[in-house]
Amino acid sequence: MTALLRPGLVLLAALHSVLGGWALFLPQSFYRDFPAPGHAWVAMFPPYNEHLLRDYGGLNLAFALIFGACAIRPERLVVRVSLLGYECYALPHLLFHLGHLRHFRAADAVGQTASLTLTAIAPPLLLTLSYAGATRPMADNR
Numbered sequence: 001m002t003a004l005l006r007p008g009l010v011l012l013a014a015l016h017s018v019l020g021g022w023a024l025f026l027p028q029s030f031y032r033d034f035p036a037p038g039h040a041w042v043a044m045f046p047p048y049n050e051h052l053l054r055d056y057g058g059l060n061l062a063f064a065l066i067f068g069a070c071a072i073r074p075e076r077l078v079v080r081v082s083l084l085g086y087e088c089y090a091l092p093h094l095l096f097h098l099g100h101l102r103h104f105r106a107a108d109a110v111g112q113t114a115s116l117t118l119t120a121i122a123p124p125l126l127l128t129l130s131y132a133g134a135t136r137p138m139a140d141n142r
Contacts, residue, residue, distance in 0.1 A: 005129040009071035009079070012086075012122060016064035024057025041112055044103050059089070079130050083123040090120040 023030040027050050034042045042053075063086055070079045094116040101109040 005079070005126055006071050006074060008122065008126045008129070009067045009074065012126075013064045013067035013071060015119075016060040016067065020057045020060030020062075020064055022057070023053050024061060027053035027057065030057070035111070035115070039108055039111070041104070041108060045100070063089075074130075076130055080127060083127045083130070087120070087123040090116075090123060094120040 022034070028048065030053055031042045031048050032040055034040070063082075066082045067086075070082050097112060097116055101113070104112065
């Protein structure tokens with residue numbers, strides 16, 4: 001696997017650690033202040049639902065753990081399945097938000113679209129990197 005794959009996995013792990021921890025442990029703050037005070041992207045979709053936000057936080061922490069483990073020991077099959085599994089979440093999330101931008105200020109609509117697009121294109125890019133230089137069988141990647 002290429003040298004760019006591991007940093008990409010670490011970046012995804014770090015991102016989802018922050019999102020997950022914030023939503024799980026401070027759900028009202030996440031609802032009110034994400035991504036930053038004055039830019040309440042989540043609050044644009046009322047009403048507040050603590051259960052939903054804590055579930056979202058747990059989901060993100062789970063992906064952080066998976067991506068962190070993949071960065072530490074990047075076994076091809078596990079990395080690929082993890083990235084494909086995450087894409088099953090990231091792409092529909094992006095598509096939903098693309099259809100619900102009418103209440104956002106222009107800068108917030110651009111920021112949200114850009115950030116969600118990056119999280120949806122990162123897995124296919126990293127997946128491509130997992131195939132670069134793959135000359136050994138999948139199970140033999142120590």
